[in-house]
Amino acid sequence: MKFASKLVSFDVAPGDPFRPMATPIYQTATFEQEEATSFGPYDYSRSGNPTRTVLEEQIALLENGRRGFCFASGMAAITSITRLLKTGDEILADSDLYGGTCRLFTRVLDRTGIVARYADACDVEAFAAQIRERTKLVYLESPTNPLLRVVDIRQIADLAHASGALLAVDSSAMSPYLQNPLDLGADLVLHSATKFLCGHSDVTAGVVVAKDDELAKQIYFLQNAEGNALGPFDAFLFLRGLKTLKLRLDCQQKNAQSLAEWLERHPQVTSVNYPGLTTSPGHLLQRKQARGAGAVLSFTTGSVEVSRRIVEATRMFSICVSFGSINSTISLPGSMSHASVPPEVGELRELPCDLVRISVGIEDAGDLIADLEQAFAVATLEQASLSEEGEAEVA
Amino acid sequence: MSYDNKFQVSTLAIHGGRVPDAQAAAVVYPIFESATFEQQETGLTKGHSYSRASNPTVDALEQAIGALEGTPQAVCFRTGMAAITTLFLSTVKSGDHVVLTDVVYGGTMRLFREVLNGLGIANTSVDTSDLEAVERAITPETKVILIETPGNPTMKLADIAGIAAIARKHRLLLAVDNTFLTPVLQRPFELGADISVLSTTKYIEGHHATVGGSLASNDEKLLERLRLVRKTLGAIQAPLDAWLTLRGLKTLPIRMKAHSETAATIAEWLEAHPAVARVYYPGLDSFPQKALAERQQTTYGGMLSFELKAGPAEAIAVMNALKLWIRAESLGGVESLVTHPATATHADVPVETRHKLGISDGLIRLSVGLEAAQDLIADLRQALDSVFGGKSERSANHEVCQQAG
Numbered sequence: 001m002k003f004a005s006k007l008v009s010f011d012v013a014p015g016d017p018f019r020p021m022a023t024p025i026y027q028t029a030t031f032e033q034e035e036a037t038s039f040g041p042y043d044y045s046r047s048g049n050p051t052r053t054v055l056e057e058q059i060a061l062l063e064n065g066r067r068g069f070c071f072a073s074g075m076a077a078i079t080s081i082t083r084l085l086k087t088g089d090e091i092l093a094d095s096d097l098y099g100g101t102c103r104l105f106t107r108v109l110d111r112t113g114i115v116a117r118y119a120d121a122c123d124v125e126a127f128a129a130q131i132r133e134r135t136k137l138v139y140l141e142s143p144t145n146p147l148l149r150v151v152d153i154r155q156i157a158d159l160a161h162a163s164g165a166l167l168a169v170d171s172s173a174m175s176p177y178l179q180n181p182l183d184l185g186a187d188l189v190l191h192s193a194t195k196f197l198c199g200h201s202d203v204t205a206g207v208v209v210a211k212d213d214e215l216a217k218q219i220y221f222l223q224n225a226e227g228n229a230l231g232p233f234d235a236f237l238f239l240r241g242l243k244t245l246k247l248r249l250d251c252q253q254k255n256a257q258s259l260a261e262w263l264e265r266h267p268q269v270t271s272v273n274y275p276g277l278t279t280s281p282g283h284l285l286q287r288k289q290a291r292g293a294g295a296v297l298s299f300t301t302g303s304v305e306v307s308r309r310i311v312e313a314t315r316m317f318s319i320c321v322s323f324g325s326i327n328s329t330i331s332l333p334g335s336m337s338h339a340s341v342p343p344e345v346g347e348l349r350e351l352p353c354d355l356v357r358i359s360v361g362i363e364d365a366g367d368l369i370a371d372l373e374q375a376f377a378v379a380t381l382e383q384a385s386l387s388e389e390g391e392a393e394v395a
Numbered sequence: 396m397s398y399d400n401k402f403q404v405s406t407l408a409i410h411g412g413r414v415p416d417a418q419a420a421a422v423v424y425p426i427f428e429s430a431t432f433e434q435q436e437t438g439l440t441k442g443h444s445y446s447r448a449s450n451p452t453v454d455a456l457e458q459a460i461g462a463l464e465g466t467p468q469a470v471c472f473r474t475g476m477a478a479i480t481t482l483f484l485s486t487v488k489s490g491d492h493v494v495l496t497d498v499v500y501g502g503t504m505r506l507f508r509e510v511l512n513g514l515g516i517a518n519t520s521v522d523t524s525d526l527e528a529v530e531r532a533i534t535p536e537t538k539v540i541l542i543e544t545p546g547n548p549t550m551k552l553a554d555i556a557g558i559a560a561i562a563r564k565h566r567l568l569l570a571v572d573n574t575f576l577t578p579v580l581q582r583p584f585e586l587g588a589d590i591s592v593l594s595t596t597k598y599i600e601g602h603h604a605t606v607g608g609s610l611a612s613n614d615e616k617l618l619e620r621l622r623l624v625r626k627t628l629g630a631i632q633a634p635l636d637a638w639l640t641l642r643g644l645k646t647l648p649i650r651m652k653a654h655s656e657t658a659a660t661i662a663e664w665l666e667a668h669p670a671v672a673r674v675y676y677p678g679l680d681s682f683p684q685k686a687l688a689e690r691q692q693t694t695y696g697g698m699l700s701f702e703l704k705a706g707p708a709e710a711i712a713v714m715n716a717l718k719l720w721i722r723a724e725s726l727g728g729v730e731s732l733v734t735h736p737a738t739a740t741h742a743d744v745p746v747e748t749r750h751k752l753g754i755s756d757g758l759i760r761l762s763v764g765l766e767a768a769q770d771l772i773a774d775l776r777q778a779l780d781s782v783f784g785g786k787s788e789r790s791a792n793h794e795v796c797q798q799a800g
Contacts, residue, residue, distance in 0.1 A: 001767075001770055002766070002767030002769060002770055003767075004765060004766055004767040004770075005719065005766035005767045005770040005771075007729075007765070007766075008729045008730050008731075008764055008765050008766055009719055009730070009766055009770070019723075021602075021603035021604070021721070021723065021725075021728060021730055022602060022603055022604040200423065200642050200645065201422045201423050202423040202642060237642075240602050240604060240639075240642075243602060243729045243765070244646045244649070244650065244729065244765065246765075247646065247649045247650060247653055247765060248646060248649065250649075251405075251649045316406070316410065318422055320422060325422070326409055326645050326646060327409045327410070327413075327422065327645075329422075361409060362405060362408075362409065362645075362646065362648070362649055363402075363403075363405055363406040363409050363410070364402065364403030364404075364405045364406045366403065367402050367403055367406040368406075
């Protein structure tokens, strides 16, 4: 079955006598027992819920994994896999990570004696040199956020496995439609489902898919023990959003390519980060390991002030954190989504202060470009009048 | 941001319903699951008093539908039938007469037969593909003409601009039920209609997850009247369903494009199949009104019907052999559905009338979803093969299948 068919053709309500088209929302905390000492397939919604089960099975299928798990947020999903480690273990992560992940690794895990170190995973040799005996988990995003660097998942998987570490890949920027890290050798794939999977900026959710039964068993144990699984109503919204994943991404990606090419030609733009551009250093690798370049891109203007004004002058792009939704969003990662990156990591990744990140939605590409055009005009005009004033003062 | 009417429809679908949320600046508008609203002072509200009259979440949906229709804020209802009921109870009274298309939805027929006729509101059904017949059906008491185009299930079209001219000449209201195409593929107001009717249950929400309806118009007085009657009847959409519909609507343009493309591929494949006698799809060259479809529609939509050379027993057997296509009523969602009009959607219609309308007992209606065309065709092929045993269509259709892949 083609991916488009998989998205809508599955049993949305296993065993349900009414055969509805939409999965029932089992908004119940607990389930009645047939007998005092035996349970049915469900007993308590923290441990399992029929609405969530439909979603988790669908996610596992789409990621070609053994079993999927849905959490209350992307960070809850990431937290759960770090629980596979114990005091003294180390995480080696790529240096270009989401700020919230950095905060978890650096400011929370250190309290339990787990150390996180960072290195540039695009430089495979240097990265390999950083793997130590205590490294139990290798962690990366590809493409990275917000610099859109592409990491060779297969090579890093081989490196991790050679020293007995697990590889976890945050694939939020791609979704299973564009990339399947488990097929490239990863052991665990993670998503902030808030992004492309749900796609409508209306659900906060996370996903872990495990490649084998042993890992699945451990993640299930943690999901139940820590109690951070996704609620039934959010699971229903997630399922509903997922059905249009291909349609949304096809359109978003096409729009992103148009915007990236337009930005690349713009005289005010000093660099564009988007693996769909043939000039992008990650272009060929992206083509090899994924089925598209996605809908997130970033660019620089050479001036923090100009970038800030562009972000503020757009009308159709909401200024907000998060990405992957049907509506276009714009942000200054340095002061927004990545503000929680510790300075020492920030230095390592060289996140430019004038970097503008765009997540491209499904609006008309012409309307989006027209809006950016006017925002650039506003920013340029203001900059020109500012420098004139400056000159006048000097004079 | 406030939306700009000059935006393309794909942009309006996202931004048309975005009411700035002053409280928390949420990107997605909140679900106001509240029956009543506090008054600032006695009798002084902040725009909403009671959710039977209006509700902020329902307002957001209505703005989005209005933006898509190119009209002021639309009026939303609990179901499509609640919208149609309100339409007639707002525009006609005892002694008045309504002209309906002969392919009108069975539920609307039932509303007249069981409710409105008894209240002294008469109706005539007429073949609305024939402009002269439409004009002949008008009496001095006629107040409203309601058409559906494409008509269900034979896709018979009505010339909206032609009927609008007749309605204007006789000072009548023209209501167009645009459920099959939505404002993305057909623009009733640009063709002269006065009212647009949508069952939002179908393509607008698009995920088979809610029921709902809407009415849109450029006539502010009529809109006010519709709201008053809706409040009186208690027919307003519920906040959560409005919110889900608003969420569905955002992907409407990309869904309609995919539904249309896949339906066109399937229609061609079916037409070339030796077991198929006839395919009803406005995009086919064989469709008698293709020129009209090209004139008043952007593309041809996701609905089609076909008839087998064999009879109703074989049609039912083919339907029962389908695995990917879901046997269910309704249409317009992400999942592909298959319906047998003679025993389902049109079971209430007397058999002679049904046959006169071209709805044979062997007619099968398809609502094409978002699955891959190749998978949908493979399923149709195996179902036809399982009933007719023939593999004869393979070579004839090879080329179409290749394209579908």
